[in-house]
Structure formats: C-alpha cells, structure tokens
Amino acid sequence: MEAIERIRDKARELLESQAVECVIGYERATDNVGARPLFAYEPGEVARFIFDQTCHHNLTRYLRDKKDRTVAVVAKPCDSRAINMLINEKQLERERVFIIGVVCPGMVEVGWSRPSQELQPLCRYCRQHTPVVYDFLAGEPPAEEPEPSPPYPDVAEMEGRSVAERRAFWSQHFERCIRCYACRQACPGCYCTECFVDRLDPLWVGIRIAPGENEMWNTIRAYHLAGRCIDCGSCQQVCPVNIPLMLLNRKLGKEVEELFDFQAGLDAETLPPLVTFKKEEKLEADL
Amino acid sequence: MSQFMSGEDLRSWLGNLAQERTLIAPIRSDGLVLFGAVSRAEEIALDYDNTLLSPKGHLFPATDTLFTIERREGGIELVPASVEGEAAIFGIRPCDALGLRVLDRPFLAEPADALYQQRRARTALIGLSCHKASPECFCTSLGTGPDDPSNVDILLTGAGEGYIVQAVTERGKALLATAPLVEAEVTPPPAPSPTPVPTEDIAEVARRAFDVPYWARLADRCIHCNLCAYVCPVCYCFDIRDHSYMGRMERMRTWESCQSPGFSRIAGGYEPRDTKGARLRQRFYHKLLYMPEQFGVIGCTGCGRCVTSCPVNIDIREVISEMQRLGASSAS
Numbered sequence: 001m002e003a004i005e006r007i008r009d010k011a012r013e014l015l016e017s018q019a020v021e022c023v024i025g026y027e028r029a030t031d032n033v034g035a036r037p038l039f040a041y042e043p044g045e046v047a048r049f050i051f052d053q054t055c056h057h058n059l060t061r062y063l064r065d066k067k068d069r070t071v072a073v074v075a076k077p078c079d080s081r082a083i084n085m086l087i088n089e090k091q092l093e094r095e096r097v098f099i100i101g102v103v104c105p106g107m108v109e110v111g112w113s114r115p116s117q118e119l120q121p122l123c124r125y126c127r128q129h130t131p132v133v134y135d136f137l138a139g140e141p142p143a144e145e146p147e148p149s150p151p152y153p154d155v156a157e158m159e160g161r162s163v164a165e166r167r168a169f170w171s172q173h174f175e176r177c178i179r180c181y182a183c184r185q186a187c188p189g190c191y192c193t194e195c196f197v198d199r200l201d202p203l204w205v206g207i208r209i210a211p212g213e214n215e216m217w218n219t220i221r222a223y224h225l226a227g228r229c230i231d232c233g234s235c236q237q238v239c240p241v242n243i244p245l246m247l248l249n250r251k252l253g254k255e256v257e258e259l260f261d262f263q264a265g266l267d268a269e270t271l272p273p274l275v276t277f278k279k280e281e282k283l284e285a286d287l
Numbered sequence: 288m289s290q291f292m293s294g295e296d297l298r299s300w301l302g303n304l305a306q307e308r309t310l311i312a313p314i315r316s317d318g319l320v321l322f323g324a325v326s327r328a329e330e331i332a333l334d335y336d337n338t339l340l341s342p343k344g345h346l347f348p349a350t351d352t353l354f355t356i357e358r359r360e361g362g363i364e365l366v367p368a369s370v371e372g373e374a375a376i377f378g379i380r381p382c383d384a385l386g387l388r389v390l391d392r393p394f395l396a397e398p399a400d401a402l403y404q405q406r407r408a409r410t411a412l413i414g415l416s417c418h419k420a421s422p423e424c425f426c427t428s429l430g431t432g433p434d435d436p437s438n439v440d441i442l443l444t445g446a447g448e449g450y451i452v453q454a455v456t457e458r459g460k461a462l463l464a465t466a467p468l469v470e471a472e473v474t475p476p477p478a479p480s481p482t483p484v485p486t487e488d489i490a491e492v493a494r495r496a497f498d499v500p501y502w503a504r505l506a507d508r509c510i511h512c513n514l515c516a517y518v519c520p521v522c523y524c525f526d527i528r529d530h531s532y533m534g535r536m537e538r539m540r541t542w543e544s545c546q547s548p549g550f551s552r553i554a555g556g557y558e559p560r561d562t563k564g565a566r567l568r569q570r571f572y573h574k575l576l577y578m579p580e581q582f583g584v585i586g587c588t589g590c591g592r593c594v595t596s597c598p599v600n601i602d603i604r605e606v607i608s609e610m611q612r613l614g615a616s617s618a619s
Contacts, residue, residue, distance in 0.1 A: 029600040031422060036600035039507040057599065061510065065563065112595035113422045176319075178340070178349060181547070182512035182598055198549060207528050207541045209349035238598035240339065240514055242317060 003102060003139040004051045007074060010100055010136050011046040014072050020098055024062055025074040026055040031113040037062070049074075051138070056107040056120070058082060058232040061188045063092055072098035076107075080131035081230035081265025082188035088268050089228075089275070091191055101134025103141050122233040122246055125151060132266055152254045158247055170215070176241040177214035183235035183245055184221065189228050196220060222248040227256035227274040230265040290463075291471035293449040294333070300466045301377060302328035308411075309374040311345050313338050322376065331377065336421050337590065341383050341520030342376050343390060346406045349517075349542045353402070353527070356536040370405035375462070377413040382426040382590040384414055384438035386520025392582035393523055411458055414439030420479035423591030425604055428484040431588060434475070446473045481589070484604045485611050489585065492614030493576040499613050503564035505606070508599045509546070511566065515593035515601070516544030521574070521586045524550075545569045571606055 011023040027038035027048045035055040039062075040046050051074065059073050060082040075083060080101055086092035106123035109116045130141040150156060158166065181197075184190040196204045197217050205216045222245070229249040236246045256262055260273040292300065304310055305326055314323045315332040322342050325331055354367045379387075387407070394403040417424075417433035426432060436442040440459035443450040451473055454460040516522040526543040529536055543550060546567065551560045560566045574586035587603065594602050 030594075030602045030605055031600075034600065037508040039504070041504075062507070065507075172317075176317075176321075178517050178542075180512050180514040180517045182510070182514045185510040185512040186598055206530055207350075207526060208539065209541050238510075238512070238514075240518065240596050242319060 004049065006136075006138040007051055007100055007102070008046045008049050010138070011040060011049060011072065012043045014098060015040065015043045015046065019070070020072045021066070021069045023049075023072040023074075023100070024059045025049045025100070026051060026057070026059075033113055033115045034110045051102055053105055053108045054110045056110075056233075056237055058186070058188055058234045060086065061186060061234070063097060063188075064191050067092075067096075070096045070098070072100055074100045074102060075131055075134065076102055076104040076232075077128035077131045078104075078126070078230055078232040079188075080133050081128070081263075082232065083265070084133055084268040085189060085228060085230055085265040085272075086191075088265075088270075088272070094268070099131070099134040099136070101131030101137045103130055103137070103139030105129075120233065120237075121154065122231065122236070125153065126231075127151065133268070151257075152250055154247060155251050155254050158251070171211065173241075173243045174214040174218055175211045177209070177218060177243060178241065179209045179214060179217060180240065182238040182240065183218075183243075186234040186238045187225070188230070188232070188234075189225050190221070196224075218243070218245070218248070222252060225249055226252035227260070227262060227272045228264050229253055288470045289473050289475075290452040290454070290468045291446075291449055291473055292443075292452050292466060292468055296467040297443070297450055298328040298331070301331060303465065304375060304377075304462070307373075309372055310377060311342065311374060312377040322378075333378075335378075336417075336419065337380050337383075337592070338378075339592075339596075340518055341386055341590065341592065342379050343383075343386060343520050343523075345374070345376060346387065346403055346410065347390065347394070347523060347525075351402060351540050353538045353540060355538075358534045368402060370402060370409060373409050373411075374406070375411040375413055378415045379412050379439065380417055380590070381414060381431045381433060381435040381438065382424075382429075382588040383520045384412055385426075385429070385431040385435070385588045386590070387412070388438045389521050389578075389582075389584050389586060389588065390523055392578070392584055396582075411462055412439040412441075413459075413462075414442040416442060416444035416475075417479060418445055418476070420481040421591060421595075422482070423594040423604075424481035424589060425484040425591065426589035427481050428486045429585055429587055429589040433478045433481070444475045446475050449473075451475050484589070484607050486585065486607060487611075489575045489607060489610065490579040492610055493572060494614070496610045496613040497568070497572070501609060501613055502568040503562065505601065506563035506567040509563060509567045509601055510599055511546045511548060511563065512598065513542070513544035513547050514596050514598065515570065516546060517542055518592040518596050520588055520590055520592070545573065567601070571603070571610070575607070575610070 014020045014023060022039050022041045025038050026035040028050055029036040037057055037059055038048055058079045060079050087094050106119045109118045109120050129145055206213050233246050262273050310325050311322050312325045312331040313320050313335050314330055320332055320335040320338050321340055322338050352368045354365055356363055356365050394400040434444055436453050436455045440456045442453040442455055454463050524543050525540040527540045529538050552558045560569055578584055578586035
C-alpha cells in the first residue's frame with residue numbers, strides 16, 4: 001500500500017475512534033504545486049491528505065498550539081526529532097501526541113507555482129530517513145541509513161573562508177532581514193512565551209529593522225538553538241529574503257556534535273549538553 | 288501616434304534622473320528583486336514580474352526616526368525629523384501605485400503624518416505596465432489593472448524594442464521635458480488578464496461572515512509571523528518606542544503587524560484578540576471591512592505578495608471566495 005493510503009487510513013481510524021481531536025498532515029496548496037498543513041477534524045476530511053516531496057513544513061511546530069489536546073501529527077524523520085526535543089524540554093507529553101511517522105525521500109526546492117525536482121541542499125546531508133520515534137509508520141524504511149561523509153560539507157566550506165569574507169557574507173544577508181519573525185514562528189524549538197526580542201525590560205535588542213539589530217536578532221536566536229536545532233530547515237525555508245539561517249544553526253550543531261557527541265532529538269532522555277551542568281566539568285580554556 | 292522611448296534611451300534618461308534626485312528602482316541581487324536606491328541606470332532590473340517587497344518602505348520606512356531630543360548648552364531641544372531632497376520611484380507596478388493611493392487615506396487624513404506627507408509630495412512615480420499576469424495576481428478585481436495609469440505620474444508600457452510613454456500628471460510632463468521621446472506608430476501588446484477574485488460587495492459580505500468557525504480553522508495553520516503584513520503594499524501598522532543613549536533620546540517607529548503575538552495587548556495585560564482565529568480574522572477584516580467603512584477603500588490591491596510569501600499558504604483569494612460563501616449562507 002502507498003504511504004499516503006496508510007496515512008489516510010490511520011487518520012480516519014484515529015478520528016472515527018475519537019482517539020485524537022485532529023490529525024495534522026499535508027494537503028495540496030492553492031498553486032497546485034506545493035503543500036500546506038491540513039488539520040483534519042472529521043473522517044470525511046482525510047481524503048485531502050497528501051504526502052510527497054513538497055511536504056517540507058515541520059508540523060510539530062503546531063503541537064504547542066494544541067498542548068492540552070490529544071492530536072496526531074504526520075512526522076518526517078527531522079520532525080520526529082523535534083518531538084523528542086520537545087518531550088525532553090518538558091514542552092510536550094508523549095501520550096498527547098500520536099505520531100504518524102513517514103519514511104522520507106528528502107524534500108524538493110519548490111517555490112510558489114514553481115515545481116522542482118531538485119532536492120533541498122539540507123536533505124542531501126540528512127542522516128535519518130526513518131523517523132526516530134513514531135506510533136505508526138507509513139512507508140518502508142531503507143535497509144540502511146546513509147552516512148554522508150563528512151556530515152557538514154556546507155559548514156566546512158564556510159569555515160574555510162577568511163574572517164573578513166564571513167563578516168561580509170553575513171552582513172550582506174542580515175542587512176536584508178525584515179524581522180518578520182517567520183523563522184521563529186516556523187521553528188518547533190522557538191516556543192518561549194515571550195521571546196527575548198519582544199522583551200522591553202530588560203531590552204535585549206532594539207526594535208529597529210536595521211543591520212545592527214538584525215544581526216543581533218539572528219545571532220542570538222541561533223545561539224538559543226545551539227544543540228537544540230533538529231536540522232529540519234523550516235527557518236530557512238520560510239525566510240522571504242533567503243538568509244541561509246541553517247548555515248548558522250548547523251555550525252553550532254557541528255560544534256556541539258564534535259564536543260559532546262550529541263545531536264538534538266535522537267532520543268527524548270539524553271539531556272542536551274547546553275541545558276545541563278555537571279559539577280566536575282571545568283572549562284579548559286586558555287584564559 | 289504615441290510617445291515612444293527606446294530601451295537604450297530609457298536607461299540614459301533614468302541615469303540622468305538619478306543624478307538630480309534619489310532614484311528608487313528594482314535591483315536584482317542574490318536572486319531577489321527589491322527596490323533600492325540606484326546611482327547608475329545599469330543597476331536597474333527591467334525584466335521582473337514584481338518586486339519581493341512593495342515600494343511602501345520608501346514612503347513608510349520599516350524604521351523611521353520621528354524626532355530626537357538632545358541636550359544642548361544646558362537645555363534640551365526637540366529636533367523633529369525631516370525629509371530632504373526629491374525622489375522618484377521607477378518601475379512601480381499599477382497594483383503598488385494603487386497601494387500608495389490607499390496608504391494616503393490613513394496617512395494624509397488630518398492630522399497628516401508629517402514624514403509620509405513630505406516623502407509623498409517629493410516622490411514622483413514612474414510606473415511600468417505589467418507584461419504578464421502572474422498566477423497570484425488579481426488587481427483587476429480591486430479597481431486597477433496591468434496598464435492602469437491612474438495612480439502614477441508617468442506610465443511606461445513595453446512595446447517592441449522600447450516603451451510607450453504616457454505623461455499622466457503635470458509632474459510627469461515636467462520630468463519628461465528632457466527625455467528623448469519620439470512620436471511613433473506603436474501598438475501596445477494586449478494587457479494580460481489576471482484571474483478574477485469575487486470581491487463584489489465584500490464589505491457587506493464580511494459583516495455576515497464574522498462569527499463563523501471558519502476563522503479558527505483557518506488560523507490553525509497560521510504561524511503568526513509578520514510576513515504577509517510586511518510584504519503588503521497597504522498594511523501600515525507600526526510600533527513606536529523611545530531609545531535613549533548617552534543623553535540623546537530618539538523616538539522611532541517600525542513596522543508591526545496584527546498577527547504578531549501581543550500586538551493588541553493593552554495596559555493591564557488584557558488581550559482583546561486572544562485567539563489565533565480572532566487575530567487572523569483581523570487581518571482580513573481590516574482590509575475588507577474596516578478600511579472600506581473608515582476610508583471608503585479596500586485595503587488590498589491584488590498584488591498577490593501575501594499569497595506567494597505565506598509559509599503556510601493562507602491565500603487571500605481563497606479567503607475572499609470563502610467569505611462570499613459564508614456571508615451568503617448566513618444571510619439566507
């Protein structure tokens with residue numbers, strides 16, 4: 001049976017038995033090319049579900065809006081890591097979410113009304129093609145998970161540039177930022193009830209939509225995701241001015257992986273290194 | 288006979304214009320087309336559908352200093368911001384020109400917004416007719432069209448190897464005084480036809496579609512970023528804050544949006560629009576009901592930018608059609 005048939009059948013069963021209030025999945029967008037999130041509350045709506053390589057949205061972002069309800073969510077492997085991250089950070093109760101895992105072929109770079117067969121760069125570096133946590137799996141897992149080598153070619157390329165080149169690269173990108181906060185709003189990890197950028201007292205970042213403030217905003221947000229980013233790329237996908245935000249997130253992810261042998265969300269139990277403190281740890285820096 | 292300018296002459300005329308006033312024009316960089324100040328005509332992109340952001344930011348900037356207060360010789364002085372020099376926006380599409388006409392209603396109504404008023408008076412608009420209708424375009428459903436000259440000073444329409452030039456206003460005629468125009472027998476290509484959207488009686492319909500479950504369901508997928516408002520040629524909400532530093536105080540405003548969490552929160556913490564549905568509905572009701580009621584204009588020009596940029600495909604064309612259905616059915 002096709003993965004989409006299995007998703008629809010499971011969704012119908014969950015709604016008919018009232019095991020969940022709604023099923024969050026994907027349907028075709030109004031350009032007839034891309035996908036958009038669909039919240040199905042009635043069994044009659046499940047026929048609208050689709051799943052293909054245009055379904056890039058990380059739907060686990062919506063779990064915080066349904067915190068006190070039991071819902072089902074369609075989760076790709078990277079999305080499933082977000083669920084572990086949220087459980088780990090006490091933002092989600094495992095029993096309140098039914099995870100319809102999907103084996104992921106990688107997402108393509110579709111734009112509005114613009115079909116594409118081109119795999120998203122991020123998906124080329126992906127190391128999980130099967131969700132790390134699920135209640136039900138649609139699709140056949142590959143016999144072996146691929147291990148790209150090295151896992152951070154994009155970051156390595158950037159590290160090879162001079163400080164001045166990197167400075168110029170990021171200045172040019174941040175200058176375009178319009179501070180629409182689509183990156184934050186699309187991110188499953190950005191769940192703070194009051195974001196530092198919205199705080200008035202203390203005022204961390206001014207409200208100017210201008211290079212200095214834009215840089216502060218994007219840099220601090222990246223640091224808040226250090227060791228927590230699950231590599232879904234939603235922030236970059238939604239950015240209207242094409243800021244390569246994942247390059248920042250992946251740089252920090254690479255540091256955390258190299259220092260602590262940790263990748264966010266692979267399980268729900270291991271505490272992320274940057275949210276824990278051990279007495280015996282000491283800083284071995286040359287101060 | 289029409290007034291005509293070759294593509295080469297257009298560039299040289301624009302190049303001269305850029306010497307005498309600030310010239311804002313579409314520029315292609317990093318795969319995006321954005322309006323920006325140009326100093327040489329070669330920087331200008333001519334082969335674009337529309338810019339990623341509307342030109343509103345050149346009259347209502349994303350960040351604007353309203354005034355500063357400075358210590359001077361033992362006293363303090365309030366220094367209001369002012370606008371200097373003349374400007375022109377080249378390449379504005381008819382939908383965006385209508386957008387400025389709509390923005391005039393809130394910003395120029397007494398008491399007029401001083402900065403907007405000064406910029407508007409000093410900015411000439413050189414429009415460029417649309418050569419195609421993108422799938423998201425629906426300007427003809429909102430009282431304008433791909434070759435509508437009514438909201439610009441000059442309208443250029445691509446034809447053959449150049450442009451048919453219409454001087455629409457006195458300001459436009461003055462700007463063209465030095466332009467290398469020729470009389471030519473040129474037929475403009477037929478104007479493209481955007482797909483219509485049912486905007487008839489939308490304000491009336493909106494009154495009947497307010498209290499329906501549709502808004503909560505639609506808002507389920509809204510992630511409440513500010514993207515739709517920031518790309519919109521009409522959305523004009525802003526936030527104001529004071530910043531003080533080293534004895535100097537600055538009052539500034541920046542773009543804000545009704546979709547942003549906390550936008551409508553008032554003193555004491557009360558949140559009049561406390562659900563996702565109420566927040567999202569506000570965006571459409573401000574455009575389709577409150578602006579018609581208050582100013583007599585619809586707060587949408589059919590440019591389609593929110594349609595293409597929404598990360599979760601909240602499509603105003605679909606919303607308008609759905610409102611027609613809901614407004615009709617609850618009336619019967």
